[in-house]
Amino acid sequence: MIRALYTAASGMTAQQLNLDNIANNLANSSTTGFQQRRLQFSDLLYQNAVMPGSAATQQTTNASGLQVGLGVRPTTTETMQTQGDFNTTGNPLDLAISGGGFFQILLPNGQTGYTRAGSFHTDAQGNMVTGDGNPLQPAVTIPPDATTVTIGSDGTVSVVQPGQTQSTQVGSIQLALFVNPGGLNSVGNNIYLATTASGDPVIGNPGGAEGLGTLQQGMLEQSNVSVVDEFVQMIVAQRSYESNSRVVKAADEMLQQLNQLSQ
Known part of the structure; x- marks a missing residue:
């Protein structure tokens, strides 16, 4: 559950940066020659409880393993090279x-x-x-x-x-x-x-x-920013941020119940 808190927090941080990038695109939608930027993400390290391909028995191996990811991070902002109007x-x-x-x-x-x-x-x-x-x-x-x-x-x-x-x-x-x-x-x-x-x-x-x-x-x-597409991406970023915040809340409530059991 502690891991879930930090994993969800990384998602919230990433979506906050994504929203900042969307805001910059919208702010420059009327800027001459401006080229839209799109944020790229990558997953973080994985904790391996069971390594894929490790030996299950003397004759068999684990086909998929058991891996738990630790979240997401922003990697690059890609400049869209499409022609503006x-x-x-x-x-x-x-x-x-x-x-x-x-x-x-x-x-x-x-x-x-x-x-x-x-x-x-x-x-x-x-x-x-x-x-x-x-x-x-x-x-x-x-x-x-x-x-x-x-x-x-x-x-x-x-x-x-x-x-x-x-x-x-x-x-x-x-x-x-x-x-x-x-x-x-x-x-x-x-x-x-x-x-x-x-x-x-x-x-x-x-x-x-x-x-x-x-x-x-x-x-x-003119700028190659599509205002409609940016608003759609803003809604997606907002919903993703909201989903991650609910994970934080759920993990906090589960930890609270554990603390109550120990009393």
């Missing part, structure tokens, strides 16, 4: 990636961050930057007198300036692709950092042979 904004510097890949962002500490959020602006020098002012890499500078900005599906950035009839290429946007994007480290502000688990980025032009997606100008990728 596109929202048309009409802003020429808003970009959505159709397919795989991440935009490359130069962070203040000199590191390269990666993001699916393609809401860009221009700073005082005309450089394309994020809402936090972090520049896009490789750098793309838009002339201040540009009347039209066109970004092709292959990342080519062209502008038309006053007095010109032909567009002029001013830069090219490249994307980064990872063998294991689920291994990226989330640091907030829609930014991921590469890790040894994600592997080194493969850099290339959108739509290239590396499997990179294409760019869609004037659009933003």
Whole structure:
């Protein structure tokens, strides 16, 4: 019964963390480029009263054994790499990636961050930057007198300036692709950092042979969170937490009866 208390408590702790993860998904259901996370669990150690395969007699072995588990623990949060819906904004510097890949962002500490959020602006020098002012890499500078900005599906950035009839290429946007994007480290502000688990980025032009997606100008990728699915998962987590709390209560009542017998 003491074991049941701790086993059920591990289930309650796991479901509390699961609910925290669901809350984060729901809070970011309107965040541009946000990718849903799903919590993964694994069972804990087992106490073996009878080891499976141990000798029952000289001629037979135990087919299944007698094992009692000690609970559950959260192991990882899996990032769901599904494509979010596109929202048309009409802003020429808003970009959505159709397919795989991440935009490359130069962070203040000199590191390269990666993001699916393609809401860009221009700073005082005309450089394309994020809402936090972090520049896009490789750098793309838009002339201040540009009347039209066109970004092709292959990342080519062209502008038309006053007095010109032909567009002029001013830069090219490249994307980064990872063998294991689920291994990226989330640091907030829609930014991921590469890790040894994600592997080194493969850099290339959108739509290239590396499997990179294409760019869609004037659009933003919305969060891939399904609010309906998250509410269902919230109910499941709540019921699981409630079931484990009832196990704690039942074990406590059984211990209370034992104490009364000893009096």
